[in-house]
Amino acid sequence: MSEQSTVIGTTLAPVSRTEERLGLLLVFLSALTWSFGGAIARFVDGNDSWTVVFWRSLWAAAFLVGFMLWRDGIRGTMQLFRGMSWPGLAVAVCFGTASSCFVVALTYTTVANVLLMQAGVPLIAALFAWVLFRERVSVATWVAIAAVIAGVAIMVSESLSGDVSPIGGALALLIAVVFALATVITRRFAHVRMTPATCLGAVFAGLFAASQAEGFAVSARDMGFLFAFGAINLGLGLAMFATGARLIPAAFAALLSTFETIFGPVWVWLIHGEVPSARTIVGGAVVFAALLVHIGMEFRRQARSQATAMPAPH
Secondary structure (H helix, E strand, C coil): CCHHHHCCCCCCCCCCHHHHHHHHHHHHHHHHHHCCHHHHHHHCCCCCHHHHHHHHHHHHHHHHHHHHHHHHHHHHHHHHHHCCHHHHHHHHHHHHHHHHHHHHHCCCCCHHHHHHHHCCHHHHHHHHHHHHHCCCCCHHHHHHHHHHHHHHHHHHHHHHHCCCCHHHHHHHHHHHHHHHHHHHHHHHCCCCCHHHHHHHHHHHHHHHHHHHCCCCCCCHHHHHHHHHHHHHHHHHHHHHHHHHHHHCCHHHHHHHHHHHHHHHHHHHHHHHCCCCCHHHHHHHHHHHHHHHHHHHHHHHHHHHHHHHHCCCCC
């Protein structure tokens, strides 16, 4: 799923060309890893979504704790958690909510519907930033936001006919909203480190799921897929993104992260034969086009800023 949305927008220190290439590779690999989430979820035979949320969260939290201990040591890991303050807790709640809703939503709607809805997160975040903090929003961004709203309306309109459960669309929209909120908080409080915040979010999701699950017993086959779903798909993907996104400009990170939205529905179609509806494709195309146009404009803005910042030749 699109955990990358909570990291995009971080101010970056100057890096070497080698570091930037490494960052590009890590962010692309993270998007590729996340894109298999829906396909992995479809392999789990368990009927209780909350049992899936519990084990996925447990494996993700275990992986992230191990990653931070390896990277920062015991003392450094403890300092990261202590330094989160309330913005980190807020991001953790958003992440826990989104990761839980992702699993539950897949029982009601298609993977394409969930992922394409998330493509609009950066633009929904811009809307939140304007509402909460009165950050300036350009006319072009307002147009893109309107396009996202129209695309989402097309996707969720299927539920009005009664052919599709409205729960799936509502959960997919909730995922996009809470990730957008987490993005705004992260940008406003740049000192928040996303790895401990998302690790804590996985713990929150696991604790809540434990109170809702019918039971925790799963087959050995399902446990293998749940390990991949939590430790690899969620944990490893997040670790790669958190490392790589700090080495490249935000626009590059946003562009590369769209590969999750592109590849995710394709894997489910090829592996499980799940074909998205016509309205999902049309509405998702509108959202995706608005995102790409917005990212393209961000590239131009950053290029102009870099050109302005270059010293004049002597």
